Amino acid sequence: MSQVSPSHHPPPLDxxxxxxxxxxxxxxxxxDWFESLVRWHLADGTIRGPLDILPYWLSPNHQADxxxxxxxxxxxxxxxxxxxxxxxxxxxxxxxxxxxxxxxEALRADVxxxxxxxLTEQRMxxxxxxxxxxxxxxxxxxxxxxxxxxxxxMSTRFREEVPVDGIKLDRSIVTLLRDPEExxxxxxxxxxxxERFGIVVAEGVEDVSLRDLLHDIGVTHLQGFAIxxxxxxxxxxxxxxxxxxxxxxxxxxxxxxxxxx
Numbered sequence: 001m002s003q004v005s006p007s008h009h010p011p012p013l014d015x016x017x018x019x020x021x022x023x024x025x026x027x028x029x030x031x032d033w034f035e036s037l038v039r040w041h042l043a044d045g046t047i048r049g050p051l052d053i054l055p056y057w058l059s060p061n062h063q064a065d066x067x068x069x070x071x072x073x074x075x076x077x078x079x080x081x082x083x084x085x086x087x088x089x090x091x092x093x094x095x096x097x098x099x100x101x102x103x104x105e106a107l108r109a110d111v112x113x114x115x116x117x118x119l120t121e122q123r124m125x126x127x128x129x130x131x132x133x134x135x136x137x138x139x140x141x142x143x144x145x146x147x148x149x150x151x152x153x154m155s156t157r158f159r160e161e162v163p164v165d166g167i168k169l170d171r172s173i174v175t176l177l178r179d180p181e182e183x184x185x186x187x188x189x190x191x192x193x194x195e196r197f198g199i200v201v202a203e204g205v206e207d208v209s210l211r212d213l214l215h216d217i218g219v220t221h222l223q224g225f226a227i228x229x230x231x232x233x234x235x236x237x238x239x240x241x242x243x244x245x246x247x248x249x250x251x252x253x254x255x256x257x258x259x260x261x
Contacts, residue, residue: 010056011040011048013069018077020086022228023201026215033085033116035223036074037230058091064099071103071115078111081234085142087116095119096133104140112140118147118168135163145199151176151189166197168223171204177213187217194218 020034040048057066067090074088094100095117104112117137138144144163146153148170169190176186194200194217202214205224214222 011053013065015041015043016053016069017041017232018073019230019232020077020234021223021230023087023221023223024227025221026211026219031221033087034234035087035118036070036077036089038070038089058093063091063094064097067094067097067099068103071100071107074115075107075111077234078114079108082110084234085114085116087118087145089118089120089147091120092130095137096130100133101136101140104137107140113142115141116143116145117141118145119164120147131162138163138165143199145201148203149193151186154189154193160196164197166199166201166220167193168201168203169193169219171224174202174204174206174210174224177210187213190214190217190219194220 017039018036019039021037023033023035025031038050038053040053042048056062070088070090074086077086078084090100104115107115119134134144143165145166145168146164147168149167150170150172173186173190176182179186190200199221200219201221201223202210202219203223205211205214205222205226207226211222
């Protein structure tokens with residue numbers, strides 16, 4: 001597990017901020033949403049990513065506070081952007097902690113309906129207690145999707161009847177589509193996923209050349225730097241150098257990754 005550098009203090013909550021990246025529907029823009037990407041803004045202008053944040057805030061002594069912070073910060077964004085949907089990343093441990101449901105229950109119904117939970121991809125047991133927690137959470141939000149799903153996850157991470165609405169394909173899937181030796185097998189995997197789930201997001205779309213193929217095999221949404229650059233405000237896309245540094249900070253781990261276990 002990666003740890004916060006000893007030369008830096010643990011990230012205080014008041015220095016943590018979201019950046020937002022659009023997840024764009026291929027057909028209907030009304031089903032777009034924005035993923036909330038946590039970033040640590042230091043006083044000297046440095047922007048750090050999840051690897052410098054999560055080991056501390058997802059530790060057992062701090063995860064409840066971080067879960068409340070994440071949900072309440074997203075809810076604030078939704079209240080000030082009444083036409084928008086926003087997703088947040090929660091780990092299986094966060095989903096299973098009572099603070100998640102309690103914090104969601106306290107929100108207005110219209111805010112709950114526009115909040116999407118992305119259940120992160122770290123290695124987790126396919127346990128009845130986890131899926132019971134997911135089912136309870138699903139009653140208090142708009143959608144639940146599984147994040148960073150690979151070709152090898154469909155039979156190991158979840159059963160047929162798990163209470164989720166969709167999946168986000170790991171960025172490695174888009175990479176495999178470019179490999180002539182892996183393309184056919186990868187297309188078949190995506191097609192099986194689209195037969196099973198109503199929402200299938202392709203992550204890591206760095207150019208639009210695969211858009212037509214992804215559309216033809218049933219992918220519903222696209223996410224990546226070719227689709228949208230993360231911005232600090234939903235109503236004001238920003239593309240300056242500082243934003244790009246923040247957007248790229250820890251980009252490989254925005255799904256929260258194995259370090260969040």
